Amino acid sequence: MRPRSRSRCHGRVGRPGEAWWWYNAGMEAELTRPAPVWPGATVAVVSPCSPVVFWREHRAAQACSYLESLGLRVRVMSHSGQAMAGKRVSPESRADDLHAAFSDPDVAVVLAAIGGDHAVELLPHLDYQLIQANPKLFQGYSDATVLHWSLVKHAGLTTFYGPALLPELGEHPTVLRYTDRWLRAAWFGSAPLRFIPATSWTDEFLDWDQEQGDNPRRSRRRSTGRRVPGDRLPAPDGLAGLAGSSGRVAGARDLRGGAASPSG
Numbered sequence: 001m002r003p004r005s006r007s008r009c010h011g012r013v014g015r016p017g018e019a020w021w022w023y024n025a026g027m028e029a030e031l032t033r034p035a036p037v038w039p040g041a042t043v044a045v046v047s048p049c050s051p052v053v054f055w056r057e058h059r060a061a062q063a064c065s066y067l068e069s070l071g072l073r074v075r076v077m078s079h080s081g082q083a084m085a086g087k088r089v090s091p092e093s094r095a096d097d098l099h100a101a102f103s104d105p106d107v108a109v110v111l112a113a114i115g116g117d118h119a120v121e122l123l124p125h126l127d128y129q130l131i132q133a134n135p136k137l138f139q140g141y142s143d144a145t146v147l148h149w150s151l152v153k154h155a156g157l158t159t160f161y162g163p164a165l166l167p168e169l170g171e172h173p174t175v176l177r178y179t180d181r182w183l184r185a186a187w188f189g190s191a192p193l194r195f196i197p198a199t200s201w202t203d204e205f206l207d208w209d210q211e212q213g214d215n216p217r218r219s220r221r222r223s224t225g226r227r228v229p230g231d232r233l234p235a236p237d238g239l240a241g242l243a244g245s246s247g248r249v250a251g252a253r254d255l256r257g258g259a260a261s262p263s264g
Contacts, residue, residue, distance in 0.1 A: 033158040034108075034137040037187040041108035042073045044101035044136075045165055047080035048094045049116030049143040055085035058211045059170030060113075066175050070184070072109075077101060080113055091118075095125035098147075102134045109187065112140025112147075113165045119146040128154040137187065140164050160186060172212040197225050 045060075047053050060082070064074045077097035079089045101110045123146070132155040138147065139160040151157045163169055168179050175183075178198045185193055200220040206212070 031152065031156050031158045032132070032135045034135045036190055037072070037108040037137065039071045040073065042075050042104065042106045043067050043109040043111050044104065044107045045074065045076045045080055045111050045113050046094070046097045046101060047077075047084070047089070047113045047116075048098060048122055048147060049112065049114070049119040049140075051091075051118050051121070052086060052088055053080060053084040054114055054116070054166075055080070055082055056166060056170070056208045057082045057085075059166045059172075059208060062172065062174070063165045063169035066169055066180075070187075073106075075101075075104075075107070091121035092125050095122045095127075098122070099127055099130055102131050102136050105134075107136055109137045109139060111165055112144045114167060115140070115142025115144060115164065117143055119143045122147070123150055126150065126154070131155040131157060162186065166208075172206065172215070173217055198223050 047055075060076075067074050077100060078084075079093045079097050098110065101107050128151075131151060135155075135157055137160055138151060138157065139162045140147070141161050141164060144164075145161075148159045148161055151159050163179055163183065169175055171179070178200075182193070185191075199222070201223050202218045202220045204218040206218055
């Protein structure tokens with residue numbers, strides 16, 4: 001039996017640089033929190049944030065192998081993936097992929113492949129009633145901020161601001177242990193998550209155009225703990241996001257005439 005979705009959400013965990021988790025509790029009094037991911041569920045991969053599909057097959061294959069090791073299936077949607085790499089995709093088609101993913105009863109997770117700059121183009125084309133009627137775990141970060149905030153406001157959906165397919169789940173030679181630990185807790189668990197900083201981090205450049213083969217893992221540095229401006233963590237009822245994308249969404253308006261910003 002598949003678990004049901006639940007209302008009210010709470011908790012967060014993460015550290016910029018390795019993994020980010022945030023239940024976007026936001027401005028709504030009540031949100032629908034998607035049910036935990038069940039064994040054998042499907043992860044639908046979408047590319048909503050760019051008009052030109054970005055894809056690196058060797059990293060995608062690494063990420064898909066990781067997801068399959070968790071007992072999950074992977075479905076790359078029609079307007080994402082290797083066959084679409086470098087091709088232009090309209091906002092309507094990118095929105096259609098989201099609708100197809102949310103409508104599929106076998107899908108538990110709708111996962112962004114990577115960020116970009118153009119997620120705001122999807123807002124006039126999203127069917128929020130369809131999404132609200134089929135709550136899934138939506139995850140991504142960076143420019144996916146636009147979609148997180150829009151889904152909070154218009155669909156009343158709790159979303160997960162966390163690792164994407166290509167950058168984190170496609171990490172060479174495997175997903176970082178910190179990322180793996182908290183992805184499992186966030187996707188499969190039901191308990192509130194407690195913030196625990198990572199013990200190490202890396203900013204070593206890795207050329208995504210080159211397959212890494214037997215090359216060693218990127219070197220990591222020991223973490224000295226979290227660094228938060230003003231030494232304050234955001235409130236549990238806040239919204240996570242990227243400043244640049246939040247600036248774009250603040251002035252956007254969808255076809256319903258309402259501001260796309262959660263505070264609009």
